[in-house]
Structures are given as structure tokens and as C-alpha cells.
Amino acid sequence: MLVRIMQADDVSEASVVHRKSFSRQSSSREWIEANFNAFPKVIPYVAELDGQIAGYILWSQKSGFRPEVVLELEQIAVHPAFRNKGVGKALIEDSLPQVRGQLSLQGSSLKHIIVTTRADNHAQELYRKTLGVEIEAVIKNLYSDDEVFMVSRHLTRHSRNQKSTGTDIINRLYPL
Numbered sequence: 001m002l003v004r005i006m007q008a009d010d011v012s013e014a015s016v017v018h019r020k021s022f023s024r025q026s027s028s029r030e031w032i033e034a035n036f037n038a039f040p041k042v043i044p045y046v047a048e049l050d051g052q053i054a055g056y057i058l059w060s061q062k063s064g065f066r067p068e069v070v071l072e073l074e075q076i077a078v079h080p081a082f083r084n085k086g087v088g089k090a091l092i093e094d095s096l097p098q099v100r101g102q103l104s105l106q107g108s109s110l111k112h113i114i115v116t117t118r119a120d121n122h123a124q125e126l127y128r129k130t131l132g133v134e135i136e137a138v139i140k141n142l143y144s145d146d147e148v149f150m151v152s153r154h155l156t157r158h159s160r161n162q163k164s165t166g167t168d169i170i171n172r173l174y175p176l
Contacts, residue, residue, distance in 0.1 A: 001087065003094035006044035006056060011036055013053035014046060021077035024144050032056075035074070041065075042074065043102055045095040047087050054082035057091040059099050068111035069103055073131070076123075088123065092130045110155045119146035 006014065011032050019028040035042045035058050043059045055078035062070040078087045100110055115127050119138060127133045133150035140146050 001054070001090050002048045003045055003090055003098075004048065005098065006036055006046045008036070010046050010053055010056075014044075014056045017053060017056055017077050017079045020080055040102065040106065043095075043099050045091060045098065047078075047082075047091050047094075049082055049085075049087065052079075052082075054079055054085075055087045055091055057095050059095065061103075062114070065106060065108065066111075067108055069108045070112045070114060071099065071103075071110055073113065073115045073127070088126055089130060092126070096131075112155060113152040115150040116147050117150070118144070119148050121148075124148065124150070 011029070014036075015029040015032045018025070018032055022028075025031065032044075036044055038060075041061050043061075045057050045059075046053050047055045047057075055076070057076045058074040060072045060074040062072055073092070076088055076091055078091075103110060113131050113133060115131065115133050117124060117127070124135075127150060131152050133152040135148055136151045137149040138146055139149060
């Protein structure tokens with residue numbers, strides 16, 4: 001499996017993944033295209049497996065381009081034919097070091113990661129394990145149900161003399 005930055009030629013296949021993954025949403029092509037065109041605010045990646053786009057992930061810089069970036073896992077989706085094959089985990093684990101590299105090119109570092117998802121989404125466990133996020137809040141009836149707001153804090157590298165924040169999973173798993 002190859003996880004790489006999304007290219008213009010990937011938009012159509014990624015749109016199919018979106019449509020098959022998010023039945024309550026519409027205009028899949030427009031959504032993927034808008035996010036693709038928002039680079040570098042949105043940094044989109046795809047997972048390619050057996051010559052097909054198996055999934056995508058959208059990372060979004062929040063509140064402007066800053067020296068320390070609050071990064072949101074805006075959306076992740078895996079085509080139904082490729083689910084339960086580690087595609088979602090690979091999208092997170094393989095794209096995040098590339099995102100850190102992109103941030104470094106703009107003179108930024110990663111400060112926090114945020115994820116919002118439905119309260120009943122089983123992917124919360126994946127987000128905890130791969131990103132070290134913890135639930136900060138539950139927002140009742142936000143979209144189609146309750147939404148969970150998760151955060152992994154203080155990811156900027158610390159000197160050896162500074163006390164660890166306890167959320168350094170990102171730095172251990174995804175070094176620069």
C-alpha cells in the first residue's frame with residue numbers, strides 16, 4: 001500500500017470513496033475538489049492499493065498559518081471494498097510524517113491535533129491509538145448525532161530539560 005499526497009487525477013476516485021463512505025452527505029466530487037484545491041490549508045493524501053484509491057485523509061491547518069499548527073484530521077474515508085485491511089491506520093501513520101515535513105517547509109511545527117467524529121464511531125479507538133487523542137467534549141446533536149471533540153495536545157518538540165506533557169505519542173511514533 002502506498003500513501004501519497006493526492007493528485008488532481010485522484011479526485012474522481014476519492015469522490016467515489018467519499019460517496020460510498022458518507023451516505024448523509026452530498027456533492028462528493030465538489031467536496032473532494034474543494035479540499036484538494038485548498039492546499040496548503042488542507043493537505044490531502046490517498047492510499048493506493050492494487051492500483052486503486054482505497055481511501056483518503058484530509059488534514060487541515062486551523063486558524064491561519066501559524067508557527068505552531070493546530071492540525072485537524074478533517075476527514076478520513078476508506079472504500080468499503082478495502083475496509084478492515086489496515087487502510088485507515090496506514091493513512092494516519094504514513095501521512096502524518098509527510099504532513100510534518102510539509103509544515104516544516106512552511107516554517108511551522110505541530111502543536112495539537114484535533115479530531116471530531118460521531119459519538120458512536122468505532123474509529124475513536126484508532127484515533128486514540130495512532131494519535132493519542134483524548135475526548136475533550138461531546139456536542140449534542142451537532143450533525144446527524146452527537147459529535148465527540150478529541151484533542152492530542154502539546155506535540156511541539158521539547159528540550160531534554162522540559163517535562164514531558166504526557167501526550168508525546170506523536171513524537172515517538174511519527175518523528176521528523
